[in-house]
Amino acid sequence: MSKIELIRVDFRMIHGQVIVKWLKKTGANKILAINDAIAFDPFLADIYRMSAPAGVEIETMTRDDAIRYLSADGGGNEKLLILLKNVEDAYYCFKNGMPMPYLQIGGLGAGPNRINVFGAVTLDSADARLLKEMDGAGVDVYFHLVPDESKASLDKILSKHSFDLG
Secondary structure, X not given: XXXXXXXXXXXXXXXXXXXXXXXXXXXXXXXXXXXXXXXXXHHHHHHHHHOOOOOOEEEEEOHHHHHHHHHHOOOOOOEEEEEEOOHHHHHHHHHOOOOOOEEEEEEOOOOOOOEEEEOOEEEOHHHHHHXXXXXXXXXXXXXXXXXXXXXXXXXXXHHOOOOOOO
């Protein structure tokens, strides 16, 4: 039976912090990179697969394929590190049945109407609303960049910033 070791939102998907620090911390032997655009881009999917260290498989999946895969427990004895590109992907997967007891926010880049809330992590009101809904439904949403640094709860982040949560 597959075991989910980490579910992380990170717009960079697979990069040094994930490959070096989070793989070591979790002991995962498979990364699921979940995002429709990446799954449908064979060139980008190949780049991600080639970045895998020895002993770690990287598979790109659409959101719907990932939900089916995780719901059916198609993974055998895999230890999974699940990466989602953005909050919208995480919300979609959660609302459509992907097991998600917690969600680590590790990287969300800058853009219009986004503010820095934790290190280089940014949120806008739309992301804040979706995360608040998930948190209220029982998902432990927290912000954590790298294993050797502190993390912060969603409530702590939201208490410091004024987002339109209506």
